Amino acid sequence: MLREFSKHKLSYSILVVVLLLGVLAFLAAWPDRxxxxxxxxxxxxxxxxxxxxxxxxIKQISRKVVLEYLGVGILAGVLLxxxxx
Amino acid sequence: MEFVxxxxxIFAHLFHPRRSNNHRxxxxxxxxxxxxxxxxxGFVALLHLFIGLSGPSKKILGFASSITPKEVIxxxxxxxxxxxxxxxxxxxxxxxxxxxKGQDMFSDQYWAHTAPDGTEPWVFMRQAGxxxxxxxxxxxxxxxxxxxxxxxxxxxxxxxxxxVNPQYSEIGIAVIDGVLEGYExxxxxxxxxxxxxxxxxxxxxxxxxxxxxxxxVNTTTGLDQPVAEKSGVEDLAALETNGDDExxxxxxxxxxxxxxxxxxxxxxxVLTQGVLASMLxxxxxxxxPPLFTPLQLTKAFFLAVxxxxxxxxxxxxxxxxxxxxxxxxxxxxxxIILFLTVAFLVVFFKGGIVG
Numbered sequence: 001m002l003r004e005f006s007k008h009k010l011s012y013s014i015l016v017v018v019l020l021l022g023v024l025a026f027l028a029a030w031p032d033r034x035x036x037x038x039x040x041x042x043x044x045x046x047x048x049x050x051x052x053x054x055x056x057x058i059k060q061i062s063r064k065v066v067l068e069y070l071g072v073g074i075l076a077g078v079l080l081x082x083x084x085x
Numbered sequence: 086m087e088f089v090x091x092x093x094x095i096f097a098h099l100f101h102p103r104r105s106n107n108h109r110x111x112x113x114x115x116x117x118x119x120x121x122x123x124x125x126x127g128f129v130a131l132l133h134l135f136i137g138l139s140g141p142s143k144k145i146l147g148f149a150s151s152i153t154p155k156e157v158i159x160x161x162x163x164x165x166x167x168x169x170x171x172x173x174x175x176x177x178x179x180x181x182x183x184x185x186k187g188q189d190m191f192s193d194q195y196w197a198h199t200a201p202d203g204t205e206p207w208v209f210m211r212q213a214g215x216x217x218x219x220x221x222x223x224x225x226x227x228x229x230x231x232x233x234x235x236x237x238x239x240x241x242x243x244x245x246x247x248x249v250n251p252q253y254s255e256i257g258i259a260v261i262d263g264v265l266e267g268y269e270x271x272x273x274x275x276x277x278x279x280x281x282x283x284x285x286x287x288x289x290x291x292x293x294x295x296x297x298x299x300x301x302v303n304t305t306t307g308l309d310q311p312v313a314e315k316s317g318v319e320d321l322a323a324l325e326t327n328g329d330d331e332x333x334x335x336x337x338x339x340x341x342x343x344x345x346x347x348x349x350x351x352x353x354x355v356l357t358q359g360v361l362a363s364m365l366x367x368x369x370x371x372x373x374p375p376l377f378t379p380l381q382l383t384k385a386f387f388l389a390v391x392x393x394x395x396x397x398x399x400x401x402x403x404x405x406x407x408x409x410x411x412x413x414x415x416x417x418x419x420x421i422i423l424f425l426t427v428a429f430l431v432v433f434f435k436g437g438i439v440g
Contacts, residue, residue, distance in 0.1 A: 001402060001417075001418050001421075004416065004418045005418060012418070012419070012422075015419060015422060015423075016422060019422065019423065019426045022426070023426060023429060023430060026430055027430075027433065030434075030435050036434075043426070047419075047423050050419070051415060051416075051419065054416070054419070055415075060413055062413050064115065064413070064414070065413065065414060065415055067115040068113075068114075068115045068118070068414060068415040069415055070115070071115040071116075071118030071119050071122070072118055072415065072420050072423065072424075073423075074118075074119070074122055075118050075119075075121055075122050075125070076423050076424065076426075076427045078122050078125055078126065079125055079387050079390070079391070079427055079431065080427060080430055080431070082125060082126065082129045082383065082387070083380075083383055083384065083387060083430075083431050083434050084434065085129060085133075
């Protein structure tokens with residue numbers, strides 16, 4: 001995993017930084033649950049985009065990869081939205 | 086034996102990268118991930134259905150979350166309208182003060198009007214930027230429904246006096262979930278006030294006045310409110326209001342010419358009577374605390390799902406890493422980072438609704 005991280009330092013750094021910002025925004029938005037849901041959706045959308053752009057850059061994109069990032073992003077977003085219900 | 090073999094096969098298919106799952110644990114295939122989305126949605130739907138069907142008297146789940154600020158305000162104004170009093174308007178600063186008070190009780194683990202460090206409720210109001218002429222606070226916890234909570238408040242003379250106090254014109258509400266004294270509960274903080282510089286339109290309600298005049302004054306909350314912190318103009322306004330409309334409220338002292346000292350004392354008295362901190366409703370009298378809250382169950386289920394995925398991703402990474410084979414799939418490390426983030430947010434998500 002460390003090898004993977006060091007191989008794509010910039011991409012993973014962007015991912016970590018944006019997710020950290022998402023965490024801070026999510027926690028700061030409390031108790032406004034509507035804002036927290038919006039932030040959850042934004043995190044999910046960012047992740048899907050990140051995944052697609054990452055795989056386009058390394059020229060390893062396929063329909064299945066896009067579907068995988070779509071699924072993982074949607075699951076993460078749905079879990080966060082549902083917990084705020 | 087055949088059953089065990091079948092089970093092992095299904096288990097390996099789900100979690101172990103091999104030919105049958107195209108060398109990727111089946112659980113992290115896109116189809117399975119989408120199925121998990123449905124499972125999570127179904128769980129929450131069933132949970133809410135169960136809450137709706139089981140009713141508020143059951144002790145399994147934390148039904149306290151059914152209380153909403155909107156309901157509390159409506160019930161409060163309902164009680165006021167029965168007394169012929171104008172409804173209280175929701176004030177954002179008072180709501181922020183109520184939220185801050187509730188959070189403070191959870192963080193410092195106390196259940197009282199005055200914090201262990203001596204912080205009074207009025208401090209939260211001032212910190213929220215609410216300048217008041219008179220103010221009050223009601224607290225409640227462990228209630229499953231708003232009507233039951235309101236009934237308990239109305240049964241307590243000091244709480245009732247706050248709810249039907251004609252001097253108040255604004256209200257702030259916080260309904261906050263959290264862990265207090267070892268178990269998850271819902272705290273309801275109700276803050277009342279009349280902003281500075283505005284005369285309260287006090288209607289003729291003799292019963293309310295009687296309550297105010299005869300109510301034992303909570304000297305802690307009242308006298309600790311430093312008169313010096315208030316401007317003379319505003320104090321005079323408070324005094325004049327009471328002097329004109331409620332002579333009995335200030336009639337506790339002697340009738341003498343109003344010297345400066347007596348004026349300050351009168352103001353202090355007026356403020357004391359305006360700041361009616363209330364008795365606490367004992368927990369045992371209200372309801373046995375629930376075993377779980379819906380939020381706790383949701384968090385536990387979601388964390389189980391997330392941990393299962395993370396462990397599968399880690400296992401998949403190591404198995405494939407050892408095989409030195411190449412696959413055209415998503416990056417496990419990225420998925421793990423995302424799900425760890427989600428797990429963190431699920432764990433630290435604070436319940437409670439304010440409005």
